Amino acid sequence: MKLEVDGYVFNFPTAIALFKFDETDKTKPMFHGAPMKGVDLVAEFADKYLYVEIKDYDDVSELDKRTAPDEANQQAKNKHFKWLKNYLKYKFRDSYLYRHAEDKVELEKPIHYICLTNFDNGLNTLMKKELASELPVGK
Numbered sequence: 100m101k102l103e104v105d106g107y108v109f110n111f112p113t114a115i116a117l118f119k120f121d122e123t124d125k126t127k128p129m130f131h132g133a134p135m136k137g138v139d140l141v142a143e144f145a146d147k148y149l150y151v152e153i154k155d156y157d158d159v160s161e162l163d164k165r166t167a168p169d170e171a172n173q174q175a176k177n178k179h180f181k182w183l184k185n186y187l188k189y190k191f192r193d194s195y196l197y198r199h200a201e202d203k204v205e206l207e208k209p210i211h212y213i214c215l216t217n218f219d220n221g222l223n224t225l226m227k228k229e230l231a232s233e234l235p236v237g238k
Contacts, residue, residue: 104140105153107215116143120150120194135193136186138212148210152190154183155217163222184229187214191234 100117101110111117121137122129131137142149160166162180167173191212198204212234216223 100142102140104151105155107153109140109142109151111142111144111149114142114144116141120197131197133197135197136190137197138190138194141194141198143208147208148204150191150194150210150212151215152187152213153215154187155215159218159222162218165221180226184226184233187226187230188233 100112100114101108102117102119103109104119109117118129118141119127119139120129120141121139122131124130125132138150138152140149140151142151156162161176162183164173164176164180167176195204195210212230214226214230216226218226
């Protein structure tokens with residue numbers, strides 16, 4: 100199965116289902132309309148689900164407190180970082196709630212949440228650590 104989302108092409112030949120989850124077109128079946136967040140796409144496989152979120156920033160430096168010249172700038176960058184972390188967290192949570200409410204979650208299948216970002220390794224590591232502390236990783 101192949102799907103283009105936000106300029107990226109995803110190809111999962113062994114997927115059972117693959118669809119854009121945060122659909123904005125009201126005529127499409129994956130349009131939810133509720134004031135909740137949704138990941139960009141969902142892929143279902145025989146043994147797992149993939150929730151994929153794409154975040155591509157023009158200026159990643161606004162999130163990286165390591166590049167702040169002083170404490171005031173560090174706090175501002177930290178505020179942006181925390182906002183993004185919460186945004187990504189709620190994307191996962193709300194997507195799971197939608198799928199559960201739609202009776203589309205098999206509890207024995209793990210969900211793998213993949214955030215595709217254009218951050219450097221240090222910022223990716225920090226985001227992964229922060230998200231893992233606030234999401235049900237391994238459960």
